[in-house]
Amino acid sequence: MRRYGSCLLLVLVGAAVLRISLFSELYLRYVQAGLRPYLVVSGGVLVLLGVGMAVVRRTVDDHEHADGHEHGHGIGGPRVAWLLTLPALALLLFPPPALGSYSAEREAAQQAAQGVGTFPALPAGDPVELTLGEFGSRAIYDSGRSLKGRTVRMTGFVTHGEDGTWYVTRLRVTCCAADATTSKVEVRGAADGAPPVDTWITVTGTWHPKGELGTDGAWPPVVDASAVRRVTEPADPYETR
Template sequence: MRRRYGSALLLVLVGAAILRISAFSELYLRYVQAGLRPYLVVSGAALVLLGVAMAVVRRTEHADKGAHGHAHHGPRTAWLLALPALALLFFPPPALGSYSAEREAAQRAAQGVGTFPALPAGDPVELTVGEFSSRAIYDSGRSLKGRTVKLTGFVTHGDDGTWYVTRLLVSCCAADASAGKVEIRGADALPADTWVTVTGTWHPKGGLGTDAAWPPVLDATTVTRVKEPADPYEKR
């Protein structure tokens, strides 16, 4: 029985795992961008339906052949494919965190010095880590000067006691993620991977567009713990 329906069961397991993270939750945002959700739902449903159809076909073939029929079965090692499917179904891995960010210490949030559009009126102005970094390092108009900004991200630590608000930036999915981070001064560090919202003012350093300007610095006035957002990544 197990060998007869093994392939069908594997297809159903994989499809159910995909549906579990995409159709019935927002866990898929840990791995891919929001725009890919419909494709995941369709793929998961197709795999489940294909698995059910295969099981029906196998049952019919077995009934036709009777007890003396000999079915061809795949290698038993194929059952190893069930392990990642079961893990995704019951224990979805978390989003990338501080370990991945620390591997991207030399990433830049943008390329090229130039002027940026004016920031919205009113303080604090909420920016992504990537937006703040771009303006701090490359904006010849110094649009951050005199403004209070609000950044949200997770905590990472430096080797010299410094700490950062960090976000991972993706183009398509978690596999292409790179890190953007902002050094925080004037506030005690929290444990790594703690999600926080930091309000403060830009602290200029280094020459415009130079390595010395990275990572940018924020002088903190408040640091508040927050819940990890459903979509933990910023879009490039």
């Protein structure tokens, strides 16, 4: 059985990749949607490679037995190598959750990096759906004050700060979860107070100006909430940049 350890490992890893990319949308916890085809192909190749290696080794075994000789090649390797199956099984059976409040809180306060300027006008009609990144950019850098007088709606998970402050938060990715950065908006005026950490919510409200544009004093931006509604975690928990 030890001779087939590497084959089993390849099949397990491939099956785990296929499980999160082909048979579910769990891959969105780790990478952007555009990478799905590459994950599916990679998982399929690993499964086929593992099965192919097993077939070849079985053929060699049968040939040796027919000749009455045991050549001793391909003999398993150290038993500790079987431990490599544990992370593959873990990914297959218990995929880790998306990044949440712990990852968001590890990032230091954002620094003004893009400079103050004007932004395009928001779409007509209230409330207007915005990502947290869009709201934050306009709140901190928009000299045209396009958020003034507008009702906005944003979705994210809850993180808590000091002195009773709390935020609607979302992680933003460029490629995958490894490069995630934080977008968050302080929520004020919610009738029922702060929901538990990591609860997914949709906040409706208006921009509350704070600090001088383009400075650390304007971050994090603030929304005066008129409604806070609990929602289920979206299939894609990240915002893209």
